[in-house]
Amino acid sequence: MLWRKIATGLLLIVSVNVVQAQNLPNFSDIVEANSPAVVKINTVSHAQASPRSALPDSQQIPEIFRHFLDPRNQAERESRSLGSGFILSSDGYLLTNNHVVEGADEIVVRLQDRREFEAELVGTDKRSDLALLKIDAKGLPFLKFAKPDDLKVGEWVLAIGSPFGLDFSASAGIVSAIGRSIPTEDNENYVPFIQSDVAINPGNSGGPLFNLDGEVVGINSQIFTRSGGSIGLSFAIPASVAVNVVEQLKSKGRVDRGWLGVMIQEVDRDLAASFGLRKPEGALVARIEPGSPADDAGLQVGDIILKFAGEKIAESSDLPHVVGSTQPGESVPVEVIREGKKKSLSVTVATLGSQEDDQQAAGSDNSSDTGSSRLGMVVEALPKELAQRWDVKAGVLVTNVAPGSAADAAGLRPGDVVTQIGFNAISSLDDYTMVEQQLPSDSLLPIRFVRQGRPIFRTIATPK
Template sequence: MVVRSTQFFLALCLLVSMAASARGGLPELTDLIEQNSPAVVKINTVERSRAASSGVPPQYQQEIPDIFRHLLEPRQRQQRPVASMGSGFIISTDGYVVTNNHVVDGADEVRVTLTDRREYEAKVIGTDPRSDLALLKVDADDLPTVRWGDSERIKVGEWVVAIGSPFGLDYSASAGIVSAMGRSIPNESRENYVPFIQTDVAINPGNSGGPLFNLDGEVVGINSQIYTRSGGSIGLSFAIPASLAQDVVAQLKEKGRVDRGWLGVGIQDVDRKLATAMGLGKPAGALVGQLEGGSPASQAGIQVGDIIMRFDGQKITTSGDLPHVVGQTRPGTEVPVQLMREGKERKLKVRVGALPGDDVGQQQASAPASTDVGGRLGLVVDDIPDGLKQRLGVDSGVLVKQVVPGQAGANAGLRSGDIIAQLGFDGVESVSDYEKIVKKLPKGELLPIRFFRGGQPTFRTIQIDED
């Protein structure tokens, strides 16, 4: 009996020790959450619908294809304003707030609420659809802030914490680990400029724009996307790295837009067979399958069939790595490029260009609401660079550089980076065409407008209410 009692006691001690050890292996998050929650905000937005005041003039009705006619009919019912929500975080005591672009995109009103229930109307300083980031400003002082961390130092398996408002449940915290680094996820325009951090943290609608913390309480990412078939978390969430976000935010604060590097190549992955054929020991690099005439790559001597192995000293493992590196390079910078050509290593230098049409870093929300800017439509336009024409497959039109809020162009849903091809029933070939057409547009009438966004044609209606 004594032996058995001793064995039972030893076994019990072992179980207690194992349980204590297991508890000790999990991170203690209470202080981190308590200290940083005050700087995390809930963002509520409202997009007001704009009812049409009249139909198309009778003289134009016969010219409209049937497929588009329903778009131009007067609306009989006033739609309700559309409300949405997201998260964000304060980065300066004087009220600068970071969130996702898709949280505030198209919003007429943005309000920021703190944990202590203080609420402010926010001004959009600038947005960057390519990175899905936006910078807001509230009129307040002595606000709580978060600290940026170094996202380049985080590792797969590291613990991370998200704080936000999933499904409107204010200031909820969730934790998990980093599942992968450098995930390439193209956006709606098939562009890929963000090397996402993948985690298994429970992220749901409403978490968008909220911070992802490391265990030191530093922001290492901005929660942006989830992969789901149900609308809720299934353990696949993606955050924008803080290293990229800090650069984007600094540019938005300084000039309201983001300048990105541009190389002018079409690329693809190298598979096993291509690697063998190209004289590589294993699949690696970005294979140049297309080269734009006059582009920085062309001028530097890069050729179709080259495999870019390193860019500015950074290793290119897959083709998705190249846009990440090039995009973060400031235009005008000369950088070394290492490539393989016909089985032999080559080294070149390339002066990085500016990504065409990249002033999509929209100043539209912060531009003064005045018809002195942008004329009758509230649009600042320019001729389309030849490189952008080739990339988007358009022959003519004008590039929207800036959209003034509250004016006709903004009301029609136009954004910086759109290419206007038709106004009313006139084709737009150039800026001079655009200016002539705008002068003769009638006031108070719905007119069709055709434009390209991300290479995809779209028809909408536009109406000038005031001159």
């Protein structure tokens, strides 16, 4: 009897394993059908070597040696890099990452059948890290983009590329998250990345990420790693972003994005409570550029944007994605919370330009004892030179913060410029004194201040 039970148990295990194996996807058909449209990209950059030293007077050097100092005789340094890409159309348009071809003097595209073509750079978009190339060929195999918004977390995906130069390698995994925000080195955030656990390594950049229908859902762009290799955190640019970028690069050689003209911050639990929200959501407007679309539409500092162009703004990082994808010149509805009440506005989006450098700030040595101890901070009138330097129209300058006070708990410190408490604007010392005296006891209120040119919202708890 014992051996029968053992045999039955083994049979059950084998049956379960067979069923599980039958449920796993077979990627071989996808690889066979689509890998001919995936390419390997080799780039070469030439840079002239700099002289090792600079001599104050070349006339002191004998004539026979002077030609060595001529820049025209300096040897060129050659650097090479590689990446992946894929063909978009039978007439030779290709897509890859901007960082794969950035600064390249030569771009060589190699197909799976080992044919090689020198590629022309049609256009690049640094903000999305995409580049459009063109090779002189006809009748090429090409890939199709998946429909936007069809991708779901947990869905199987497949990558094909050239990791570490190993041509046309395939790796598979699942979608781990959608809409990941990864700010660039310029602190811009216009791509809602797809996160997956597909093994992506250097050389995969620019290659396609497929769904089980063999459609491109993303363009592999970044990895998170401490070792230099894949640890199961890879990020791809969504197909919806790529389609828009390709269309614009083809038609005008550049990409125009929508611009609203606001500086925003996340809404945490305390801020949500102080603004009358049931839960943290939306993007809190901390600053509005004068003359911007937001300014013209009547948006105000302290508004919390809940919807933009019909899209829900669950987190502050959602807003740049939606605004950036809006066509410049288009008028769209905006839903905000203002002083605890919902309000609908209409804004005409403008074109995003180059990011301006942040202004450098300096503190002020002038102080006075004007202020109140109720919130635990001493304030003074805002000096004109400081207001101009930090582009602050009005407010009061914090000169001292008492340890353990409400202001201290809110994170204020000397040098901050307070511009709003609760829903009351602070334009002068008189405003501050009046508002502070009328503050309700034992309440959690929003407070806005400017720190070295950067506007910040926090919450401050008034004493009992």
